[in-house]
Amino acid sequence: MKRLLLLEPVMALCTFSYFLNAPLMQQYVYRRLWAQMTNTTYPISDTSRCTTSNSSSSYEGVQKQASLFSLYTDVLCTIPSLLVILLLVTYSDRAGRKITIIIPVIGMLINTLAYLTVSYFELNIYLLIGSSILSALCGGLGTFLGGCFAYIADLCDTRCKKTLRMAGVDMMIGVLAGGASISTGYFLKTAGFNWPFLTSTLMLCLSLIYAVFVLEETIKPPSDVVIMDLAPRRSAIKQMVCGVYQMLAGASRSCKIALALLIVIFISFSFAYIGGVSMITLYELNKPLCWTEILIGYGSALTTTVFLTSFVGVSLFTCCGVPQLFIVLFGILSLVMSMVMTAFAETTLFMFVAIGSMILSKMPFPVLRAMMSEIISKSEQGE
Template sequence: MKRFFRLMPVMALCAFSYFLNTPLMQQYVYRRLWLQMTDTSYPISDTSSCTANSSSNNSNNSEEVQRQASLFSLYTDVLSTVPSLVVILMLVAYSDRAGRKITIIMPLIGMLINTVAYLTVSYFELNIYLLIGSSILSALCGGLGTFLGGCFAYIADLCKTCRQKTLRMAGVDMMVGLLAGGASVSTGYFLKTAGFNWPFLTSSLILCLSLLYAIFVLEETMKPPTDAAIIDLSPQRSSIKQMVCGVYQMLAGASRSCKIALALLIIIFTSFSFAYIGGLSMITLYELNEPLCWTEILIGYASALSSTVFLTSFVGVSVFTYCGVPQLLIVLLGILSLASGMVTAAFAKTTSLMFIAIASMLLSKMPFPVLRTMMSEIISKYEQGALFAFIYFLEVLTNTVSTGVFNSIYAGTVAWCPGFVFLLSAGLFNYMIKCSIHIHNSIPDNISLGASEGMQE
């Protein structure tokens, strides 16, 4: 328990910095593109970001900036994906032998590099396409996927029961979300009063503090296994072979029923992540566009409300778990929550309706900790790193493809139906509900996906 609480500050500081940066980076690129393409200053209004656009006949320019901003995001994600995937698969899997701390420290270094790059480009007004290079360099250190994979493998090392693992993973999501909400609210006010440079500097200092804490305070949880039957790796093999073999052994060494259960759970996890990330990645651009035309303050409040999903999802997981609700049913409830929010967002033309859409998604995070726990229970304790390496390898790949697909669709449909991407996401969720029911009926009887075993304690 002591080591679990020592992990929390690292995740909290990283989360605060990440959620402070995410809307900030999108808005910085958007404003720089506006300046380059229109040769005019970005229109600023206390009530609407589109007021100046309509008065100066710049609505066509606004649509073009929307397209270019989404394409910039596409280029950044695609070019940073390959190095990130390689590092995730190798580093998190190798943590089963080398320890978990390296999977936490390396991504923090990469995030710090990327944030400092944004600060440098903003301060010296350099070419914004240099930011694509900084994203690639950050990906070589693993990125967010490696950090989360290492952290959840760290948590899995410390948990003894299924219920404990589910609640702790959901609790970490809740803690991250609360701090993310505070960061999201402060982003709008920070940007309005101090511009971009000070928020980027603040984020860099927070990442420095988190990195120092991870190096000098965080304790290691993973000790190299001594059972020859478990290791099955000769010391003479290269490190890369050991990393890859960890994932292969996890998939090949399990029984047939475990393989079936694990494969089906991974299908649900990656499919949900595809639709979830793809739909939510367009929220900020959608809010900036007509007819909403939100200012940075409203975007900050919306991001904060979105972040409360971590708290409400934790409460939902806790209540449903203690009541003995089957875990797959908890997953389905989370999918329904997100699908309803996406449909509402697609038709949101007013600020109040958009906030209702965001509030509809308050249980949408429930599937993630539950699915992670279900997969972790199938795998031995010496293969947790390999499992989370494989999960986040697939998640980063899926999310990158998803972001690229949804950015391309948004760029092509923003002129006639900006909410089309949300309808597409909702349609995918409805399809997943049917697939999940079918998958539940296909799970072998000797693999339990019902209420967690902790219920029987």
């Protein structure tokens, strides 16, 4: 069977699955905590749950526990995920890019199956922290995207083509993420949690099959790379560490400084973006908004439109010759403005305006990736 250098199907399936799950997971934890702490069924309304007779202390207590659950999950997953990203994506410079695509998909599949199992059998929700850690040890979404963009970088030979191709992939992610987010609310209201989790599981299985059997490798690994059952000359971990060292040792001093600064900016902005966006759903569930699953779906969809608007922004700014660092700055300011407005949002309309102000907040990601890929050599595009 002839393999294809077409990455988009894998990214499309994983993206739809991920953004179908993202709002569901937080709502599932919130509802389970609500049932445990209040000994009542979760209030469901077609307009707003604030009209129910539940006291403010109930909302505050549940949100506190849900926030702690989210904090534990984020902290315990972020540290191993960052380490795996550095090692695994660098290792892909020798072993091939597919390893950074396949392993994270397996991790996401494990996590989704865990949510499906806990939801179906009503097991202890704190088991989900363990599944999230396992997913993080497989690299998580960060490694998956890093591998995908490294794969794309291998196929692009010019700076402009690379920037636009990466931004174009971000746009595709935005379209699918928006569709998945909108469908989440209706799916949840109609079928509950089990069917969406099952749908996500099936999509990840299809993505895994495509990545393993259809996707072509862009880098042919040398004979001394440890892959599957081949007898190793060196351990895989040692090769990963050596890959990181070689990437830094082979560059000039100015390149090392520039790369280090870009990595710091990328990681810092990622923390701010992921941390801020992940708390939006919890804020929407609590007073004074008390959004329903339908409104949360539309809010999540509006959040994902930044993929589209950021693609347009990157394209226009690039064509107009705006320096890349200014594009990054505009994106950071867009996120700052959105987070400040969200902190003071007390009505549905103002909350939608706050989310909409994130219009350019995704621009730093493709631009920073392109800038980092320009600094290091072609053979080290994984980092």
